[in-house]
Amino acid sequence: MSTSSNSIALRDLDDQEFSARYNCDRFTATVLSNRMRYILEHLSTRILTNAFSPILRDWYDFNATISGPPELNYQMPAVGNSLAAFFGSMSEAVRITIEEFGPQNLRPGDIIAANDPYRVGTHVNDVCFIRPVFAGDRIVSFVSVKAHQLDIGGVVPGGFSATKHNVFENGLVLAPILLYRDNKPVKSTFNLLFDNSRFGGIILPDIKTIDQSLQFGERLILESVERYGIDAYFGAIRYAVDSSAESMAAALNKIADGTYTGVGYIDADAVDQSREYEIHLTLTKVGDRLEVDFSGTSPQARTSINAAALDAKSAVVMALKFLIDPTTPYTSGAFRNIDVVLPAGTVVSATPPDGAIFMYWEATQPLMKAVFEALDTALGKNAVAGDFGSMGIHNAYGLTDTGQPWGSMAVGGGEHGPWGATKEGDADSYQSFYQANGIDPAVESIEADNPVVILRREYVEDSAGSGYHRGGAAVRKDTMYLTAAEHWTTLLSTKKAPGIGVYGGGAGVAGAAWLFPDEVARVSERQDLIATDDEIYARSTPVTGVMDPESKVLDPSGKYFYYGDNPIWQTTPNSVFRYQTCAGGGWGNPLDREPERVLDDVRNLYVSIAGAERDYGVVVIGDPLHDPEGLEIDRNATQARRARLRAER
Known part of the structure; x- marks a missing residue:
């Protein structure tokens, strides 16, 4: 047509x-x-x-x-x-x-x-x-x-x-x-x-x-x-x-006619953890037209994690712009050849008064992931891997020592994180989510506006989805609040990591959040950062994520800690919240990645020596922490390791 x-x-x-x-x-x-x-x-x-x-x-x-x-x-x-x-x-x-x-x-x-x-x-x-x-x-x-x-x-x-x-x-x-x-x-x-x-x-x-x-x-x-x-x-x-x-129609025309399906997930609402929300998509493509059917999507949530129908429509076209039509200017014409079947009262088409909408992106980001997943095979090399999904926005409010109210919005959680890899190259590890083009607030600005200290913002080793092009690494961020405060947190995609891999790439790891009360953190007393080794987590209070119930360390087969158990987190001065975002997915077979690029990842602490051998089949010798320039590739061992992994896969 x-x-x-x-x-x-x-x-x-x-x-x-x-x-x-x-x-x-x-x-x-x-x-x-x-x-x-x-x-x-x-x-x-x-x-x-x-x-x-x-x-x-x-x-x-x-x-x-x-x-x-x-x-x-x-x-x-x-x-x-x-x-x-x-x-x-x-x-x-x-x-x-x-x-x-x-x-x-x-x-x-x-x-x-x-x-x-x-x-x-x-x-x-x-x-x-x-x-x-x-x-x-x-x-x-x-x-x-x-x-x-x-x-x-x-x-x-x-x-x-x-x-x-x-x-x-x-x-x-x-x-x-x-x-x-x-x-x-x-x-x-x-x-x-x-x-x-x-x-x-x-x-x-x-x-x-x-x-x-x-x-x-x-x-x-x-x-x-x-x-x-x-x-x-x-x-x-x-x-x-x-x-x-016309540009969108031409791009649609290049996709093989057929029916494609994808699913996005939200962990739970803030009532209880009994309901997991799913966004079901069936994409039917004929010629230069596409129908997107949301039938089977979960009913609207009981709290304000819903999106409106206009947001769902916007996210569908945004996903398609990423996947098939990324270079032309956006106008309302991008919708012209796309039909949306969207029943009322779903988590992405909520209705008032009980279908409250505020954290709308927590529903539309899984929607975009579902589109990416649905078209993964059809697009082949042009597929785009998933990003960190849930922004994990952190909102805090309190009073200074003089009684002045302060409010910290969207700066103390997992608001920025990794994207997914594409055929063009490795993904960046510190961006806003796919539907934003936001500037990252400077640490100095955050600390000037609020009684907070940003103690840490760093990438997490071995978190990124492996691939010929690597996904973005998870971001670990520690924020200390200097006064007593009330906190609201929404990290809603930790059960099933949204950073899906494409074209043979691996998935990024899931994220989580922890609270370290002052008696555990003791940052101001020790004048040092909170450790990142596994032992420290046992003394933390899990906010959300799938963890080992005893050690509180991330464990995909562990227990889900539900953020809604504390709808409002009350903290004493100098308490620290640690957010670790989900990681981005990889693109392409990781065994095809050039060993020299894997060596660079080890040197830059994106990948550990063990991870290089496990995920990429590259055997690296040396000490990345104390002698990064002295790292070397064992060529013979790498050739043998990759041959074994190819045979196993």
Whole structure:
């Protein structure tokens, strides 16, 4: 089937045909579509450099989009380069918000806000700010920013928690509401927002920055319209979207027709550990079209680990962009040839009031893993291995010695970790998850904003999935909290490691988290780090993970320690949380990896000497800790070892 009623490929249109279809020449359409992306990049830089909130300033937890007017069905021709989980749902977010508010009720200088996850996707802290762009009395576009607000009320400061049971515990919900009119703040809306936020003093200047950035985006759009004309501008919107749709269709066409299945897993919700949640996918591919059926997926969770239907749709296309269409710009056209069958009330299509949504990525990351798994065989060399899956976000709240409240959000857990390997090479070991493009907050910034000390951030030896290209290594992070505090933790993919290997590669190991009370850690007294050898774990309190019940050391055949046994962790000063992320999967047969690359891994402590021989069949001689440059490969022993392993496998 063709991607649209226009069956001729864009590159095959002659100049006259192109002009008739898009009301402009090819060069103009290309210039305008690139300019739209430039506008959003420029707009996003203004937010990034002027934000007060660490979640925007350090995490890049926002995104920006341009959408067409109602007469173009709100097509989205350009997105920003920041948080990818946002822009997949923002085309629908703009359409739903504006249609509910009423486009006839808009006028120049307006900003409409909405944050309801069931309307606009993601979670309540992510407020969508939408500004209509008028040329005269005609709406010609919308420029939008979805940006995480540091706190939006609810029972948990900052919101990051899997313990909330319904939308009423989650925080303030904004149906489409007028935030600015005639470029002036609407006082009642601001009162509503700040009466429900713990950190209004930080949020207020951020909203002002967003307002000015949207006005800046509007000016640049109007400059484009004035220079090239409305017809050419509209044509460029349609061209950018059609081009994206055509690219995805061509990529789908290269996959063999057939039916493919995959499953993603979530360990448990925060009620009890009796329910494990599964995301079931059946992908049916015919020609250049794909149907993604979620039938059989677990019902919505009893706490706020669910995702909305818009998030599921976004994650499906995000996975496909990684796998088959990674080089073309993202637009709403990427969805055009993909049909989604999604029953209501599942863990990735939750409904209110009991299907609470906050930790939505904990459901959509397993969804992406399921897509990767389903298409592993079909893609062969082009398959992508799984990443660390659950971010294990850690949220803490307390009072300083002077009684000043503080809140630490998404900096003390397993928020950054490894990706999976591809045909292009080894995976990086320290990134945000696949749906993000976040900047890692600097240690100095974290410690300046909060009474915490980041004691350790290092890679874990022998954790990465083996392969011709190695997966990313697990990240071990120790964070000490200097005051008494309350903590919420959500590491939700430790039972079944999400870092699947592809094309013959091995899987990465599962992760875990532990608490070392001050009487065990004694960091301030000893002026030294907590050890990493097995003996220290017996004195820890497991937070979550599959471990030996006595030694508390990671053990795939051990006992699952359930994070929900302590919905709120209460700690005394100088207590330390240790997070170890899951590791990324490998790509290709590890026995094909060049011995010299394995030697480098041993030298750099990604792989131990024993692991090199066990997983790669490479015999390394020497001491990597005390004489890394003196390491050598025993060529004869390696040849014999690899021959034995090939025969066994």
